[in-house]
Amino acid sequence: MAISIGMFDSGVGGLTVLREVERLLPDDSFVYFGDTAHCPYGPKGDKTIIRYSIENSIFLIDQGIDLLVVACHTASALSLHKLKSTFSIPVLGVIEPAVQKACTATHSKRIGVIGTRATIQSNVYQKAIHAHLEHAHVFAQACPLFVPLIEEQFGNREIARLIVREYLLPLKEHNIDTLLLGCTHYPLLHTLIQEEIGSDVVIVNPATACAEAVAQIKKTLLHLKKEVEEPLRNQRKVFFVSDDPVRFKETGERFFGYPLPDVIHVSPTNSLI
Amino acid sequence: MAISIGMFDSGVGGLTVLREVERLLPDDSFVYFGDTAHCPYGPKGDKTIIRYSIENSIFLIDQGIDLLVVACHTASALSLHKLKSTFSIPVLGVIEPAVQKACTATHSKRIGVIGTRATIQSNVYQKAIHAHLEHAHVFAQACPLFVPLIEEQFGNREIARLIVREYLLPLKEHNIDTLLLGCTHYPLLHTLIQEEIGSDVVIVNPATACAEAVAQIKKTLLHLKKEVEEPLRNQRKVFFVSDDPVRFKETGERFFGYPLPDVIHVSPTNSLI
Numbered sequence: 001m002a003i004s005i006g007m008f009d010s011g012v013g014g015l016t017v018l019r020e021v022e023r024l025l026p027d028d029s030f031v032y033f034g035d036t037a038h039c040p041y042g043p044k045g046d047k048t049i050i051r052y053s054i055e056n057s058i059f060l061i062d063q064g065i066d067l068l069v070v071a072c073h074t075a076s077a078l079s080l081h082k083l084k085s086t087f088s089i090p091v092l093g094v095i096e097p098a099v100q101k102a103c104t105a106t107h108s109k110r111i112g113v114i115g116t117r118a119t120i121q122s123n124v125y126q127k128a129i130h131a132h133l134e135h136a137h138v139f140a141q142a143c144p145l146f147v148p149l150i151e152e153q154f155g156n157r158e159i160a161r162l163i164v165r166e167y168l169l170p171l172k173e174h175n176i177d178t179l180l181l182g183c184t185h186y187p188l189l190h191t192l193i194q195e196e197i198g199s200d201v202v203i204v205n206p207a208t209a210c211a212e213a214v215a216q217i218k219k220t221l222l223h224l225k226k227e228v229e230e231p232l233r234n235q236r237k238v239f240f241v242s243d244d245p246v247r248f249k250e251t252g253e254r255f256f257g258y259p260l261p262d263v264i265h266v267s268p269t270n271s272l273i
Numbered sequence: 274m275a276i277s278i279g280m281f282d283s284g285v286g287g288l289t290v291l292r293e294v295e296r297l298l299p300d301d302s303f304v305y306f307g308d309t310a311h312c313p314y315g316p317k318g319d320k321t322i323i324r325y326s327i328e329n330s331i332f333l334i335d336q337g338i339d340l341l342v343v344a345c346h347t348a349s350a351l352s353l354h355k356l357k358s359t360f361s362i363p364v365l366g367v368i369e370p371a372v373q374k375a376c377t378a379t380h381s382k383r384i385g386v387i388g389t390r391a392t393i394q395s396n397v398y399q400k401a402i403h404a405h406l407e408h409a410h411v412f413a414q415a416c417p418l419f420v421p422l423i424e425e426q427f428g429n430r431e432i433a434r435l436i437v438r439e440y441l442l443p444l445k446e447h448n449i450d451t452l453l454l455g456c457t458h459y460p461l462l463h464t465l466i467q468e469e470i471g472s473d474v475v476i477v478n479p480a481t482a483c484a485e486a487v488a489q490i491k492k493t494l495l496h497l498k499k500e501v502e503e504p505l506r507n508q509r510k511v512f513f514v515s516d517d518p519v520r521f522k523e524t525g526e527r528f529f530g531y532p533l534p535d536v537i538h539v540s541p542t543n544s545l546i
Binding site: 036037038039043044045046048117144145147148149151152154156159162163166243244247251 | 317417422429435439517520524
């Protein structure tokens with residue numbers, strides 16, 4: 001039986017998560033909401049992020065989803081607890097599954113985390129890793145130029161490599177054996193990051209970890225629902241944004257290199273409360 | 274007699290404009306509004322930008338300003354016409370004064386313009402220059418990594434120089450004699466840009482050009498008002514933002530290297546309409 005999976009991010013970044021979930025669950029329906037009118041979330045205040053997250057969730061729940069994925073690291077860090085306690089459907093973030101995976105992968109217990117300035121300053125990964133693996137050594141590094149580098153497709157690969165090298169240098173010096181990509185965009189720099197950090201370091205992609213967790217929850221949901229007769233629903237994949245849909249489609253397609261279906265605009269002030 | 278000057282930008286960038294206006298008019302009052310809840314404006318849709326601009330202007334006019342400066346290039350490009358026709362006080366943008374200055378400075382009529390992707394794609398500078406100087410050759414170049422480079426104070430100056438060099442190369446090849454900095458942040462890269470584009474190229478800073486235009490309008494305003502008895506007002510300099518004021522203060526101070534007064538938070542949805 002197919003379920004409907006809702007997902008929000010501040011922009012196109014969450015598409016890396018959507019891609020991985022879709023790869024594992026190709027027959028399910030997806031409703032993606034990019035809150036582009038408020039993008040990026042990273043530099044904004046905690047209360048503002050929580051307010052946006054609640055509004056986005058209400059919108060997606062109104063769309064009839066069975067499960068909600070918070071595909072944004074900042075929103076996962078700040079609002080997951082509030083969303084879980086507010087709504088009755090299962091809510092998943094991108095942080096917890098990735099942290100579990102990193103803690104399983106490490107041998108030396110020396111784990112590197114990279115992310116935006118806001119994510120690193122929030123200490124959310126550092127705390128979550130310590131909660132799983134008490135004696136872990138966590139080395140965190142903000143890489144604030146990675147997102148613009150990816151979104152703007154900076155053409156000069158050698159300069160991109162120098163920037164990646166510059167940011168990863170402290171982590172290399174700390175001899176990490178596992179590196180967690182703490183931002184939805186970073187999987188798109190996977191090859192450069194792997195080359196610069198060294199082939200012996202395990203890179204944990206939160207999008208993959210999150211997709212595996214979603215597949216697991218789907219099983220539980222279906223198990224709970226097996227007694228219930230459900231009407232057949234058509235599979236659908238739909239994209240909503242709170243700002244210009246054409247720009248989202250363009251950036252999203254540039255971001256991934258393959259076509260997206262039509263994107264629908266919804267006004268955040270009128271439709272989301 | 275002192276006047277009260279209102280100014281808005283999507284974030285801290287407009288502080289470069291504030292600094293120049295204050296330098297010319299040190300005895301006037303300033304009310305700055307940073308619409309940080311919606312920052313950045315560049316990638317957002319036209320209608321959204323116009324809506325934000327109107328809301329910001331109403332808020333500033335409510336603060337009793339005599340003159341409004343739109344210190345944001347994107348908002349100047351998209352909403353200046355609407356603001357001028359809607360409100361009774363004088364409204365100035367950052368584009369027109371800079372274009373006038375560039376057209377006066379050029380000898381070869383080969384003018385370069387750099388800005389964010391959104392500003393360059395909007396063609397606003399290209400059109401404005403042609404309106405002033407019909408046979409000008411305008412060479413426009415988007416430099417989308419400059420803003421994050423500045424805001425994140427990327428430490429490695431050599432990599433910053435390589436990025437500047439990469440973006441300016443096509444303009445150098447076009448033998449421009451004048452370069453217009455079409456983004457509020459870029460004056461902070463002035464030295465690197467001058468070094469890379471060459472000392473014979475005149476760099477036009479829209480913040481300086483805008484400040485000179487504001488001083489000119491102040492003269493006209495005072496001339497019109499000379500018959501009117503005005504109560505004495507205390508000089509004040511006040512900062513409002515629509516998101517976290519602490520972050521604005523931190524980024525603003527990092528941006529400029531000198532302390533800002535306290536910043537006050539106003540909620541965009543509650544207070545601005």
